[in-house]
Amino acid sequence: MEKLNIWRNIENVKQSSPLVHNITNYVAMNNTANALLASGASPVMAHAEEEVEGMVTISGALVINIGTLSRHWVAAMKKALIKARLLNKPVILDPVGAGATSYRNRMLAELLETGKFSAIRANASEILSLASVSHQTKGVDSTNTAEEALKAAQYLSQKYECTISVSGPEDYIINKEKKAKILNGHPIMSKVTAMGCTATAIAGAFLAVEPDTFQAVFSAMAFMGVAGELAAKISKGPGSFQVNFLDKLYNISKDEFLTTIKFSNYEY
Amino acid sequence: MEKLNIWRNIENVKQSSPLVHNITNYVAMNNTANALLASGASPVMAHAEEEVEGMVTISGALVINIGTLSRHWVAAMKKALIKARLLNKPVILDPVGAGATSYRNRMLAELLETGKFSAIRANASEILSLASVSHQTKGVDSTNTAEEALKAAQYLSQKYECTISVSGPEDYIINKEKKAKILNGHPIMSKVTAMGCTATAIAGAFLAVEPDTFQAVFSAMAFMGVAGELAAKISKGPGSFQVNFLDKLYNISKDEFLTTIKFSNYEY
Amino acid sequence: MEKLNIWRNIENVKQSSPLVHNITNYVAMNNTANALLASGASPVMAHAEEEVEGMVTISGALVINIGTLSRHWVAAMKKALIKARLLNKPVILDPVGAGATSYRNRMLAELLETGKFSAIRANASEILSLASVSHQTKGVDSTNTAEEALKAAQYLSQKYECTISVSGPEDYIINKEKKAKILNGHPIMSKVTAMGCTATAIAGAFLAVEPDTFQAVFSAMAFMGVAGELAAKISKGPGSFQVNFLDKLYNISKDEFLTTIKFSNYEY
Numbered sequence: 001m002e003k004l005n006i007w008r009n010i011e012n013v014k015q016s017s018p019l020v021h022n023i024t025n026y027v028a029m030n031n032t033a034n035a036l037l038a039s040g041a042s043p044v045m046a047h048a049e050e051e052v053e054g055m056v057t058i059s060g061a062l063v064i065n066i067g068t069l070s071r072h073w074v075a076a077m078k079k080a081l082i083k084a085r086l087l088n089k090p091v092i093l094d095p096v097g098a099g100a101t102s103y104r105n106r107m108l109a110e111l112l113e114t115g116k117f118s119a120i121r122a123n124a125s126e127i128l129s130l131a132s133v134s135h136q137t138k139g140v141d142s143t144n145t146a147e148e149a150l151k152a153a154q155y156l157s158q159k160y161e162c163t164i165s166v167s168g169p170e171d172y173i174i175n176k177e178k179k180a181k182i183l184n185g186h187p188i189m190s191k192v193t194a195m196g197c198t199a200t201a202i203a204g205a206f207l208a209v210e211p212d213t214f215q216a217v218f219s220a221m222a223f224m225g226v227a228g229e230l231a232a233k234i235s236k237g238p239g240s241f242q243v244n245f246l247d248k249l250y251n252i253s254k255d256e257f258l259t260t261i262k263f264s265n266y267e268y
Numbered sequence: 269m270e271k272l273n274i275w276r277n278i279e280n281v282k283q284s285s286p287l288v289h290n291i292t293n294y295v296a297m298n299n300t301a302n303a304l305l306a307s308g309a310s311p312v313m314a315h316a317e318e319e320v321e322g323m324v325t326i327s328g329a330l331v332i333n334i335g336t337l338s339r340h341w342v343a344a345m346k347k348a349l350i351k352a353r354l355l356n357k358p359v360i361l362d363p364v365g366a367g368a369t370s371y372r373n374r375m376l377a378e379l380l381e382t383g384k385f386s387a388i389r390a391n392a393s394e395i396l397s398l399a400s401v402s403h404q405t406k407g408v409d410s411t412n413t414a415e416e417a418l419k420a421a422q423y424l425s426q427k428y429e430c431t432i433s434v435s436g437p438e439d440y441i442i443n444k445e446k447k448a449k450i451l452n453g454h455p456i457m458s459k460v461t462a463m464g465c466t467a468t469a470i471a472g473a474f475l476a477v478e479p480d481t482f483q484a485v486f487s488a489m490a491f492m493g494v495a496g497e498l499a500a501k502i503s504k505g506p507g508s509f510q511v512n513f514l515d516k517l518y519n520i521s522k523d524e525f526l527t528t529i530k531f532s533n534y535e536y
Numbered sequence: 537m538e539k540l541n542i543w544r545n546i547e548n549v550k551q552s553s554p555l556v557h558n559i560t561n562y563v564a565m566n567n568t569a570n571a572l573l574a575s576g577a578s579p580v581m582a583h584a585e586e587e588v589e590g591m592v593t594i595s596g597a598l599v600i601n602i603g604t605l606s607r608h609w610v611a612a613m614k615k616a617l618i619k620a621r622l623l624n625k626p627v628i629l630d631p632v633g634a635g636a637t638s639y640r641n642r643m644l645a646e647l648l649e650t651g652k653f654s655a656i657r658a659n660a661s662e663i664l665s666l667a668s669v670s671h672q673t674k675g676v677d678s679t680n681t682a683e684e685a686l687k688a689a690q691y692l693s694q695k696y697e698c699t700i701s702v703s704g705p706e707d708y709i710i711n712k713e714k715k716a717k718i719l720n721g722h723p724i725m726s727k728v729t730a731m732g733c734t735a736t737a738i739a740g741a742f743l744a745v746e747p748d749t750f751q752a753v754f755s756a757m758a759f760m761g762v763a764g765e766l767a768a769k770i771s772k773g774p775g776s777f778q779v780n781f782l783d784k785l786y787n788i789s790k791d792e793f794l795t796t797i798k799f800s801n802y803e804y
Contacts (some may be wrong), residue, residue, distance in 0.1 A: 247505030
């Protein structure tokens, strides 16, 4: 992928301001709404079973995040997923806490069964759990290394025909044909809640404007990583980081983006 | 309205610290609680059907916001509205996303049927939808212009005998006899989530201390607009704006308020 | 308690990064997650009846906060409490709004009946209500003074065999044998929502690493008070305070902690 294409996607989000429908967790709602607004997108949060289909219909993308899931929310997620599949809208999944409880794993299996996902974004441990859930075996998550997570991501990208992003000190974007690694970001980002959820929501905005799911997710993760890295440089801790991060999503310049972004591409 | 009367209302909120009961959306809860505290009011958020009547009883005003509505929440809103009507407590409605889905429109119609509202605050598009819902016709929202929204607001103010605030680049406050326009605020406010919800909640606090609903809402919107404008001047984006906005609600001086406020009054 | 022991507990939280399971209110979720992360702990928020037992099992402590309680949440709290009792996990209760409605009082009585609490943290008015609820009499809350609250706290510490923290301009930590007073903090903290909830959640993290509940809660309240006091010194209002507070929880140094902490110990 070319730097200028990534920047073009960032500009596209800011110019077309896609409506992104989030069925997400209570902790992340405010953060993700603000990050989407700062990025130029239009967020809507709605979870009532009676209206999720209507919201999907008018939205450019759907974000499903299971962070604080419960029965009624899963039911609404399913309705939204079926509608999105019918209307061919892009959908991204954030399997927060995959592997933490058996309930979470069961619900993830049901959601993956119900929807057609364009992308999944998660950390290494969640990706390993997800592959394990899909795999019906415990083998995959035996050694929780980054290497194993990348294999699991490749497996998931083939099984669900989607783009997988594995977040961490280095971010990976993977589909069945290629892989990219982004080297931006900063450790302070792991000391702020819902940064992963924010990455997923921003990827939702990019999926709404860029039909190539690999390029969309790649661009979103690059945008997050660069904004985070630039924000961290002028922050004294996780409080000021949050402030500077939103400011940077909003006011990032082409020049600072192009001189900060660091990544590599691989073909299998 | 006189500048000094507006300032007196701001001081009244800070001195009497009214308890404001919010049944509001998940995205806005934290923002509105903090904005109410910074303004000198006391927020309470409670939505259990078993206790909303008790909360209304001890509160100075009730704020109903449908941002992330669902069945049980609407049921609680109705109980709270009936109690507030009985006790003659001021109530303000924020019809977030009116017009976005038919469910939202139906629930709004039921809430407007159930409660006695002192005021409604919304953006132009929501006001047009609300008038359309009340009107049982689609004519009103045919052309979504500011002009049309003001007519719709006038219609709503007559129908529901309440004060309407139409927020946007210019804020309008309207009742059946008069109209005022506030020229403060800043475009960055549209890049921060729940700023409208915050305006509604602050108006709730002013309704608790000022029985004239026009003056209460006018004062609240002037307070919001001036604080927002002053905060925007020293901000680099939507992150720092949020910080500076809360600081300014808290530490605004009489002098900076009186020299910044810009408005005009009209009689019909 | 010795200053150096308190600092050792702060370091222990940062080094062992305990997983703290929060069943808490919507307003406080984001704040408490961020405060726990900034303090070095790992927060998890989960409230589905289907998974709270699983979350308790993998967590180092459980935080129960009734701020925006409702039927399903109380049911989940009870399940989590029973599991925590079985596994002997430390639990802390934040009885937000105790006394505000009869529903809240009834639910608190049920929760206190169901769980074994290591600690309760609340303000004076809530402590008085809680003692009244437990007491089946209205005598206790007749005069809402700090003196009365301390008596009520002592009564509660004996009845529930736990440590009680009474927050206010001065923070008290009380068990059946001893009492300590912390003189840090700043009035601006009362103008930020969920600061009490944050104190409770942080105390949860300390309970996960320090088995002596008095020392755990004392250390947590000292950490909160010192970080708050240092943050307030460089803040212009409740917006910048929140930013500086999170930064300070994250980057507080041993030296600034030891030179700022002010407290006194009492034996009965």
